[in-house]
Amino acid sequence: MARVVVDVMLKPEILDPQGQAVANALPRLGVSEVSSVRIGRRIEIEFAGEPDLDTAREIADKLLANPVIEDFSIRVEEPAGDAAQMSA
Amino acid sequence: MTMRIGVVTFPGSLDDGDAARAVRIAGGEAVHLWHGDPNLHGVDAVVLPGGFSYGDALRCGAIARFAPVMETIADAARGGLPVLGICNGFQILCEAHLLPGALTRNQHLHFRNRDQYLRIGGAATAWTNNFADGQEILIPVKNGEGCYVADERTLDELEAEGRVVARYIRGNPNGSQRDIAAITNEAGNVVGIMPHPEHAVEALTGPSLDGLGFFTSALRHLAGTAAGGQLTGGAHR
Numbered sequence: 001m002a003r004v005v006v007d008v009m010l011k012p013e014i015l016d017p018q019g020q021a022v023a024n025a026l027p028r029l030g031v032s033e034v035s036s037v038r039i040g041r042r043i044e045i046e047f048a049g050e051p052d053l054d055t056a057r058e059i060a061d062k063l064l065a066n067p068v069i070e071d072f073s074i075r076v077e078e079p080a081g082d083a084a085q086m087s088a
Numbered sequence: 089m090t091m092r093i094g095v096v097t098f099p100g101s102l103d104d105g106d107a108a109r110a111v112r113i114a115g116g117e118a119v120h121l122w123h124g125d126p127n128l129h130g131v132d133a134v135v136l137p138g139g140f141s142y143g144d145a146l147r148c149g150a151i152a153r154f155a156p157v158m159e160t161i162a163d164a165a166r167g168g169l170p171v172l173g174i175c176n177g178f179q180i181l182c183e184a185h186l187l188p189g190a191l192t193r194n195q196h197l198h199f200r201n202r203d204q205y206l207r208i209g210g211a212a213t214a215w216t217n218n219f220a221d222g223q224e225i226l227i228p229v230k231n232g233e234g235c236y237v238a239d240e241r242t243l244d245e246l247e248a249e250g251r252v253v254a255r256y257i258r259g260n261p262n263g264s265q266r267d268i269a270a271i272t273n274e275a276g277n278v279v280g281i282m283p284h285p286e287h288a289v290e291a292l293t294g295p296s297l298d299g300l301g302f303f304t305s306a307l308r309h310l311a312g313t314a315a316g317g318q319l320t321g322g323a324h325r
Contacts, residue, residue: 010192014237015263017197063154066147066183068190069237 002051003077008065009040044077051076091310093303094121094131096161098152102139103174103286110286111135114303126156132310133170133214134161136177138230138284148191148233149179162186168313170214170306171278175231178270178280187271187280188246189238194231195263203295204229204283205258206269210250213276218305225254225298229261229269229283236264236271236282246271253279 010016016038023037043064045056056074065072093111095118097104108118119131123141128134141152152158162184165171173181181187194200205226208219219225238246243266246252254270262282270281285299 014192015195017193017195021197063146063150066150066190068182068188069192 002047002049004045004047004051004053004056004074005077006043006045006056006060006064006072006074007040008043008060008070008072009038011069011071014069089314090115090117091133091307092117092119092129092131093306094119094128094134096121096123096134096136096157098123098139098141098155100140100143101137101176103137103284104139106284106286107135107137107174110289110299110303113289114300114307116303116307121157123152123155123157126160128157128160128164128169133172133306134164135286136161136171136173136180137286138175138177141176141180144176144233147183148176149181149183152176152180153183158184165273165278168275168277170309172215172302172306173278173280174284174286175234175282178282179233181278181280186278187273188242189236189271191233191282192235192237193233194235194261199230199232200234200261201230202228202261204256204261204269206254206283207257208254210253210272212250213253213272213279213305214309215272215279215302215305216253217309218301224257225301226296227283227285227288227299228295231262231282234262234264234282236262236268238265243268249274254281254283 019038026034060072060074093116095104095108111118119129145151161171165186179191182190203226205224208216208223209221211219211221251272252268253272255267256269260267269283270279272279285302288294288296288299
């Protein structure tokens with residue numbers, strides 16, 4: 001099983017009212033040093049066999065993101081075991 | 089001959105009943121179309137009604153765009169079929185790339201439900217030809233994701249080509265850029281509108297009868313194309 005992660009974010013020039021609402025709430029937590037919050041969406045696609053980045057890109061471009069207002073990035077997620085070995 | 093206007097029902101459509109009723113009050117025959125059936129059953133025009141197609145899962149209109157009926161409608165719309173998208177229908181038309189831009193969360197993040205004044209502009213479309221250019225109308229608006237956005241170049245193009253067919257006046261309910269409430273495609277057969285004309289067709293339940301003009305416009309447009317079609321050898325489908 002291989003997992004491809006797609007991150008979808010509103011383009012920088014598009015107003016993100018949800019992120020703004022969160023940023024405005026931060027002073028109530030006592031946080032004053034944050035100047036901006038933007039909220040996106042993370043989608044995990046699991047392939048039965050090898051991860052197919054081209055297919056993942058097509059899924060993201062046609063369905064997961066609306067390219068008019070959103071950017072996306074895709075990456076293969078390394079299994080947790082490997083990541084642990086790498087950092088060890 | 090009575091014109092047949094199809095009204096699509098998606099899972100989650102709310103206003104298909106009202107849209108069909110508006111078609112009948114305007115003098116047309118309403119034909120119910122089903123999202124899973126790619127056949128348009130010979131309708132002369134199509135209304136994509138308001139609601140929450142596929143539960144607005146993922147993004148408003150994103151999944152409805154791939155419904156079997158929408159793929160047929162998209163082809164027919166490029167061929168000149170009059171299509172009106174109301175609210176969720178507008179979102180679907182943008183997702184299907186039949187109209188430019190996108191509808192995003194209302195800037196203030198609140199759902200807005202109120203009667204709204206609009207000014208009609210560029211009144212030559214299949215769905216607005218019964219209005220006078222500059223006419224003010226009052227119809228309900230009710231949405232949470234009705235903020236129209238597009239890049240500056242697209243907005244300039246829409247304005248230069250007279251394709252902003254309605255603007256919010258006396259207040260902008262959702263933060264839409266340049267107060268845009270409705271736009272049309274280059275050919276003028278596809279119109280997307282965020283407020284709800286189908287809820288303003290009867291004195292008992294609406295704030296006015298102004299919404300009826302959209303549906304009578306379509307019937308008038310179709311009567312014109314039908315006559316023209318016969319003269320030019322059957323362009324009418």
